[in-house]
Amino acid sequence: MPTRLPPQRVAVTGASGLIGTALVGHLRSEGHTVQRFVRRPAIARDEISWDPKAGTVDLSALEGVDAVIHLAGAGVGDKRWTKKYKSTILNSRLLGTTAIANAVATVKPSVFISASAIGWYGETGNRAVTESDRGGDDFLAAVCREWEGAADLAGDVRTVKIRTGLVLDPTGGALGRMIPLFRFGLGGKLGNGKQWWSWITLHDQVRAICHLMESKISGPVNLTAPNPSTNQEFTAALARAMHRPALFPAPGFALKLALGGFSTEILGSKKILPQALLDDNFVFDYPHLTSALEALVVPH
Template identity: 50%
Template sequence: MEHSRIAVAGASGLIGGALVRSLTGDGHEVVRLVRRAPRGPDEVRWDPEARSVDAAGLAGCDAVVNLAGAGVGSRRWTDAYKKRIRDSRVLGTAALAETMAALDEPPRVFVSGSAIGYYGETGDRIVDEDAPPGEGFLPELCVEWEGAADPARQAGVRTVFVRTGLVVSRDGGAWQRLIPLFKAGLGGRMGDGRQYWSYVSLHDEVTAIRYLLATEGLSGPFNVTAPQPLTNREITAAMGRVLGRPTPFPVPSAALKAVLGEMAQDVLGSQRVVPRRLSESGFTFEFPDIEGALRAAL
């Protein structure tokens, strides 16, 4: 993708921040969507819950990337917080899609966030992008979230959904909590440890988003997960090896449910998701294995 003007929603988040650094480092012009009054020409005002975007700020953009949304793992899922998780994603995506569709010259491509939560519990079954959505809060959210991008797609904008796995980083997500525990020698498998975790390094997440932005002809859902999902037991062992710590303390399922509530399903659930469409399109992961992803994060 030659020098481009790219609008990014969710630029202050883990993935959004890393993406912005990568794009600006290569000379692209990044416009950040912000909820407050803009402080310069590289910021555009929006209010996702009110479905409001300053359309003038998106005019002239070659691409829009939407990574905005309240943190799924940052607090207990009360009914009020589940509504916030949903509204921040669905209403924000709809606002961006509707605004793009109304422009005289819409951006060429819209890369919108989604998650492997789309598939729900998959057990030992390997799933790719052709699998149907699962049941429960996260699958229903992901279906609605992706559906909210329809106005952009119908207006002829190439629309891509990034179904992201568990991002390996010490700066956010599940691993931000896990790494200090394991460093202290308090890490261990969760539940029986047989559940599959589909992970991706932060570096490969950003590289995949940039690849999807730049590669004409790619649209629809793409799983952004390392090629070989591993069980929680295997990941626990790898954490111990990389950090040079024993991993003697299994966390009982009942304790996780007591601490995390409904969100414990996310940690104890099994998702064996593979990035078939990315791999078939020619994308190469720099950190395809968990030890490489962990060393990159540390």
């Protein structure tokens, strides 16, 4: 296990998102000083101004930071994948990461942790993949390649690219959307339910990011629990945890109609293993889906 760090100064983009909010709270509770990137002039001591579209970062405010954690980017599931929104998905990641990585190369913190996604691998079917496997060839795989490539502009700073899976928390993300449906007995498998979902609790996501701050790891790291589940297993486990039925499957054709290109992420199969974290002796608090969901949801 890595040595526990003394109090650090940590700068975080995407600090108001699901992961960022939890991460900032945890870092502060551990005694670290956190500065949040904001897309306007900074008005508080804990703010750093940046403009991703213009590629500008207030370098003077960033001087002396120990770690930069870059989480910002338009949500892939927030809107239907029109041509315009696909451009937004790519550009929000490419422009923002380029701006932050260039700033990191200048101020040289000890570590740069940059968001990516398991979308890197594309469709994996029933085959389990690790960080050493090749990337996919669909839209999100192409986005992830450019996204991670932009992070390399950080130069000789230790750079970790966190390929995040389905982050589970009742307050947001996929689980936050599914809980109301299951509460009213309207939940069920998506498509044929055989597709693999690689998930991680928000709790372990935050712990893993902090572990990577303290570790010596660089390069891609899968942030997923070590036991992925099929969608059918996931929906059955959620129904059990909530004491509700899962009687209403959503047919694949309906999801494609409603969600457009994003339906490929719901219906596609990604069986991802966190080999780099396991090799670095990271211990998941929630390695199994059943215990994770029982901890996250309130029965109804």
